[in-house]
Amino acid sequence: MFYSDADPDGDFDNTYPAGAEAAFAAWRAECARAREVTAALPSLDVLMTRRSGQQVSARWVLVHMVEEYARHNGHADLLRERIDGATGA
Numbered sequence: 001m002f003y004s005d006a007d008p009d010g011d012f013d014n015t016y017p018a019g020a021e022a023a024f025a026a027w028r029a030e031c032a033r034a035r036e037v038t039a040a041l042p043s044l045d046v047l048m049t050r051r052s053g054q055q056v057s058a059r060w061v062l063v064h065m066v067e068e069y070a071r072h073n074g075h076a077d078l079l080r081e082r083i084d085g086a087t088g089a
Contacts (some may be wrong), residue, residue, distance in 0.1 A: 002014040043058070
């Protein structure tokens with residue numbers, strides 16, 4: 001959303017100025033768009049080109065996104081645990 005050629009780390013460095021509700025709305029819209037794009041693929045073996053020029057399959061992209069999402073959820077859980085002290089069970 002904030003990435004550009006001039007600011008390649010913009011997704012990480014820039015905050016969302018409109019607040020949490022707008023950020024969640026943007027996230028939901030991005031999820032819906034990702035579902036549309038994925039549903040339109042003829043196969044998960046379709047090759048895509050990364051910014052680096054490397055070709056990867058749609059399957060690789062989806063698995064990578066699941067890994068990244070899980071990793072970030074884990075980070076959020078660690079932060080929440082530090083705040084409220086509750087641990088799993």
